[in-house]
Amino acid sequence: MKFTENSLMKRAEHPEIEVPVLSKAVLEQERKMLLDLGNDITSVRDKNDLLALFSKRIKSLFYFTHTIVTLIDYKDETYTPFLLDDENSPIRAHTLYQQLIKARFSLNEPFIQAVLHTADPISFILEDIMDKPLSPLFLRVNHEEGVQEILMTRLMKEGKPMGFIHIYTDRPGSFTKEFRSVIKGIAPQLSGAVSNILKNEEILNKEKEKSFLLDFSSDIAKVRTKVELAAAVHSSLSKLTDLKAYAIRRINEDGATLSPYIFDPGPIPPDKKEQDRLVNTNFPINDGLQNRVLESNIPLLFNVDREIQRGITSSYLQFWKRMEYKTLAGIRLRNAETNLGILWLAIEEINIQLLQGICSQISIAMANIIANEQVSKKQEEQAFLLDFSHDITQVRTRTELQDAIIRVIDKTMHTKLAMIRVIDEDGFHLSPFMFDRTLFKNAEATFDKMSVNRITIEEPYTSRVLASKEGLVFNVAEEIRDGNAYARLWETTGLKNMYSLPLRAGDKNIGTIWLLANRLSKLMMKGICSQISIAIANIQANEKLLAYKKQLEIENDYLKEQIHTIYNFSEIIGHGVAMQEVYRLVSVVAGTNSTVLVLGETGTGKELIARAIHNTSSRKDKLMVKVNCAALPASLIESELFGHERGAFTGAIDRRIGKFELADHSTLFLDEIGELPLEAQAKLLRVIQEREVERLGGKQTIKVDVRLIAATNRNLEDAVKAGRFREDLFYRLNVFPIQLPSLRERPEDIEPLANFFVARYSRITGRKIKNISPKVLQQLGSYTWPGNVREMEHLIERSVLLTPGDTLQEVYIPRGTTAEKQNPAQLANRSLEEVERSYIIETLQRCAGKISGAGGAAEILQIPGNTLHSKMKKLGIGKADYFLTK
Numbered sequence: 001m002k003f004t005e006n007s008l009m010k011r012a013e014h015p016e017i018e019v020p021v022l023s024k025a026v027l028e029q030e031r032k033m034l035l036d037l038g039n040d041i042t043s044v045r046d047k048n049d050l051l052a053l054f055s056k057r058i059k060s061l062f063y064f065t066h067t068i069v070t071l072i073d074y075k076d077e078t079y080t081p082f083l084l085d086d087e088n089s090p091i092r093a094h095t096l097y098q099q100l101i102k103a104r105f106s107l108n109e110p111f112i113q114a115v116l117h118t119a120d121p122i123s124f125i126l127e128d129i130m131d132k133p134l135s136p137l138f139l140r141v142n143h144e145e146g147v148q149e150i151l152m153t154r155l156m157k158e159g160k161p162m163g164f165i166h167i168y169t170d171r172p173g174s175f176t177k178e179f180r181s182v183i184k185g186i187a188p189q190l191s192g193a194v195s196n197i198l199k200n201e202e203i204l205n206k207e208k209e210k211s212f213l214l215d216f217s218s219d220i221a222k223v224r225t226k227v228e229l230a231a232a233v234h235s236s237l238s239k240l241t242d243l244k245a246y247a248i249r250r251i252n253e254d255g256a257t258l259s260p261y262i263f264d265p266g267p268i269p270p271d272k273k274e275q276d277r278l279v280n281t282n283f284p285i286n287d288g289l290q291n292r293v294l295e296s297n298i299p300l301l302f303n304v305d306r307e308i309q310r311g312i313t314s315s316y317l318q319f320w321k322r323m324e325y326k327t328l329a330g331i332r333l334r335n336a337e338t339n340l341g342i343l344w345l346a347i348e349e350i351n352i353q354l355l356q357g358i359c360s361q362i363s364i365a366m367a368n369i370i371a372n373e374q375v376s377k378k379q380e381e382q383a384f385l386l387d388f389s390h391d392i393t394q395v396r397t398r399t400e401l402q403d404a405i406i407r408v409i410d411k412t413m414h415t416k417l418a419m420i421r422v423i424d425e426d427g428f429h430l431s432p433f434m435f436d437r438t439l440f441k442n443a444e445a446t447f448d449k450m451s452v453n454r455i456t457i458e459e460p461y462t463s464r465v466l467a468s469k470e471g472l473v474f475n476v477a478e479e480i481r482d483g484n485a486y487a488r489l490w491e492t493t494g495l496k497n498m499y500s501l502p503l504r505a506g507d508k509n510i511g512t513i514w515l516l517a518n519r520l521s522k523l524m525m526k527g528i529c530s531q532i533s534i535a536i537a538n539i540q541a542n543e544k545l546l547a548y549k550k551q552l553e554i555e556n557d558y559l560k561e562q563i564h565t566i567y568n569f570s571e572i573i574g575h576g577v578a579m580q581e582v583y584r585l586v587s588v589v590a591g592t593n594s595t596v597l598v599l600g601e602t603g604t605g606k607e608l609i610a611r612a613i614h615n616t617s618s619r620k621d622k623l624m625v626k627v628n629c630a631a632l633p634a635s636l637i638e639s640e641l642f643g644h645e646r647g648a649f650t651g652a653i654d655r656r657i658g659k660f661e662l663a664d665h666s667t668l669f670l671d672e673i674g675e676l677p678l679e680a681q682a683k684l685l686r687v688i689q690e691r692e693v694e695r696l697g698g699k700q701t702i703k704v705d706v707r708l709i710a711a712t713n714r715n716l717e718d719a720v721k722a723g724r725f726r727e728d729l730f731y732r733l734n735v736f737p738i739q740l741p742s743l744r745e746r747p748e749d750i751e752p753l754a755n756f757f758v759a760r761y762s763r764i765t766g767r768k769i770k771n772i773s774p775k776v777l778q779q780l781g782s783y784t785w786p787g788n789v790r791e792m793e794h795l796i797e798r799s800v801l802l803t804p805g806d807t808l809q810e811v812y813i814p815r816g817t818t819a820e821k822q823n824p825a826q827l828a829n830r831s832l833e834e835v836e837r838s839y840i841i842e843t844l845q846r847c848a849g850k851i852s853g854a855g856g857a858a859e860i861l862q863i864p865g866n867t868l869h870s871k872m873k874k875l876g877i878g879k880a881d882y883f884l885t886k
């Protein structure tokens with residue numbers, strides 16, 4: 001496109017325009033005006049005065065409507081209005097006027113290019129050019145307001161165009177040769193004046209900046225808290241023209257994200273929800289924007305659209321777009337060598353020095369506030385730890401500890417206790433000590449599978465934690481990426497990090513603690529863990545003490561229970577050959593650790609012999625422990641022998657030590673071994689072989705040193721053949737059998753035994769019986785004694801009680817059952833329970849008090865021994881019923 005210089009042709013079309021005649025006087029006047037203008041112009045400091053002066057002086061000679069000066073900005077290749085002749089401008093009322101006076105017009109279009117490349121003033125008829133592609137809008141707007149022609153002249157500085165004078169007229173032909181020559185002549189002075197004004201403005205701005213920074217620095221020096229900082233920043237930054245909004249983000253402790261610290265969305269805030277979301281977001285540093293700002297020592301200006309096009313996906317960028325911020329400046333906040341955060345400004349232009357000044361002030365204040373916050377946080381933490389330590393010293397049990405931990409870490413620190421594992425006594429395994437299963441309610445099955453089992457100190461994560469000085473932080477997301485199977489479970493809680501620390505008492509590792517949280521202070525963790533370690537060590541000591549106490553109580557109960565027995569058994573009567581053989585065997589085996597199997601009919605003194613063996617062995621200082629295998633229901637016998645852990649089966653509310661453990665370093669006497677259920681036989685065999693027991697429901701094996709003595713009145717070989725007794729167990733028990741003779745086989749002992757029992761029961765009951773009548777002796781000698789010594793003992797006990805004088809005249813040897821003599825009419829009026837009760841009593845009497853085993857009442861009644869035991873308990877049948885009633 002080609003523009004012609006102002007055409008005189010056009011002027012010809014407007015004959016009404018008067019062309020001034022150049023007289024000498026006029027020339028003189030013109031020269032004077034130029035001189036005056038030149039003088040005045042150079043002294044003008046205020047930019048508004050300049051154009052007014054210029055306009056007034058020129059108008060005295062030539063006609064035009066108004067004029068403006070625009071300035072070039074080579075940075076973005078634009079020019080923009082600088083001086084305006086508001087008073088005379090015909091376009092002042094135009095709707096686009098306000099937009100035009102702020103607009104930046106491109107230098108890269110034909111109209112202005114023509115001006116740029118022409119040294120002399122150059123004029124255009126608006127109609128010709130205004131609608132050409134890329135022509136600046138102001139041409140059309142002026143035309144709309146009646147302007148016809150424009151005269152453009154370059155303003156030069158140091159040989160380079162710095163701007164333009166625009167002169168407009170509504171009368172074509174106004175720009176005469178003389179006019180142009182005057183404008184050309186005045187242009188350098190005008191350029192000089194504009195440069196002066198610019199320089200002046202620059203100086204003024206610098207001063208303003210200085211005083212701004214001074215004010216800011218004195219404001220900020222008083223700042224102590226984040227709120228005060230926000231207020232100071234707000235009052236200062238709001239003085240910056242064009243600032244729409246700003247935010248300060250602070251680098252988080254993780255060193256990888258930034259969170260909003262101070263946020264001022266400006267006069268048009270976003271909706272509350274969006275604002276809350278922004279304030280609560282951690283923005284990653286490495287998002288392509290923030291990392292660039294933090295690495296740059298000068299402020300960076302970002303064009304929002306361009307950054308989005310470049311593929312930056314940060315959520316705040318989208319927010320800026322929604323808020324219609326076009327450009328954003330990011331400046332790092334840095335104290336000494338440490339980046340603290342970023343100041344983001346929604347602004348279109350930046351003054352680098354000013355922003356750097358502002359940022360260094362903010363940085364100092366922020367560093368001080370952070371340091372203050374850290375100090376008070378430390379103080380708070382210390383106070384908190386003090387409280388915790390106070391709470392924890394009161395703790396005696398696991399439940400109390402769990403309560404204390406949850407009260408403190410959950411409520412105050414938003415941290416969850418996932419698990420405490422404690423190293424077992426073997427120093428190798430770790431058992432769960434405490435855990436919060438509810439935390440894993442979304443994955444309970446996995447939690448149970450993975451966490452409740454015992455692990456060893458060699459388990460990779462545990463061994464790392466135990467070896468670490470101050471514990472480890474596992475980032476859940478990272479651990480999942482690295483294939484840590486536990487991390488999937490952690491993820492279900494929604495918390496970001498798993499903090500695991502070794503629990504130590506002194507230098508000794510006692511376990512591990514696993515805490516889930518999004519954030520946790522190291523100092524707190526350390527403090528809490530040392531308190532918890534102490535509490536656990538105390539609880540363990542307490543639990544041990546309680547266990548010892550319980551064991552002592554059990555032993556004590558035993559002792560009490562057995563005192564009577566021991567008293568009874570303090571003497572063994574029997575001088576015959578058969579008993580002499582028994583004594584010999586006892587003395588041979590007592591000093592060894594061999595298992596002994598005592599055989600013999602009921603009441604022959606098997607338990608007495610077992611005690612004799614124990615009492616003459618090296619284990620005599622500890623109590624012999626007795627288990628009657630027939631007296632317990634099959635379901636409880638295993639727990640009785642081997643013990644159980646809490647919850648091992650329904651009803652197992654407490655941990656219980658088994659008789660094997662109780663008999664450690666002593667003797668375990670298994671009476672009526674023939675009655676042991678097959679399942680328990682298998683377990684017993686294993687214990688005899690391994691010499692270690694495992695509690696029911698427990699995973700730990702416990703070494704035991706127990707000497708076994710078993711007794712039975714059954715023929716075990718027959719039981720083996722019948723499949724009721726394990727052959728392998730029989731051989732294990734039958735290492736050293738001692739067969740006791742029945743009383744029938746040793747009649748020589750009847751009289752000494754009778755004397756012995758008369759003396760004992762006379763003493764106990766306070767009778768003065770000294771002798772036994774020959775008749776009684778004869779009766780005793782002729783009886784067959786199916787219940788052996790026990791039967792005789794009870795018989796004599798009863799007879800002693802019924803004897804008034806000093807000689808035992810009568811014994812009540814059973815001669816058949818009394819039930820047979822019962823009057824049927826009497827029976828008819830009794831309840832089933834009463835009949836059952838008396839029938840059991842009679843049967844017991846017949847069996848001389850023997851409850852189970854061969855020849856026992858249970859066998860006669862054809863019910864299991866333990867059923868009879870419980871029936872007797874239910875019906876209230878005691879020894880007194882079957883030994884004293886007649």
Ligand SMILES: Nc1ncnc2c1ncn2[C@@H]1O[C@H](COP(=O)(O)OP(=O)(O)OP(=O)(O)O)[C@@H](O)[C@H]1O
Binds near residue numbers: 571607
């Ligand atoms: N040689 C003996 N001298 C003194 N008392 C004896 C003798 N033998 C047995 N007794 C007495 O007989 C009672 C039964 O003895 P013990 O309980 O040892 O017999 P047992 O063979 O174990 O019986 P069971 O087979 O019914 O268990 C005991 O109260 C004991 O006082």
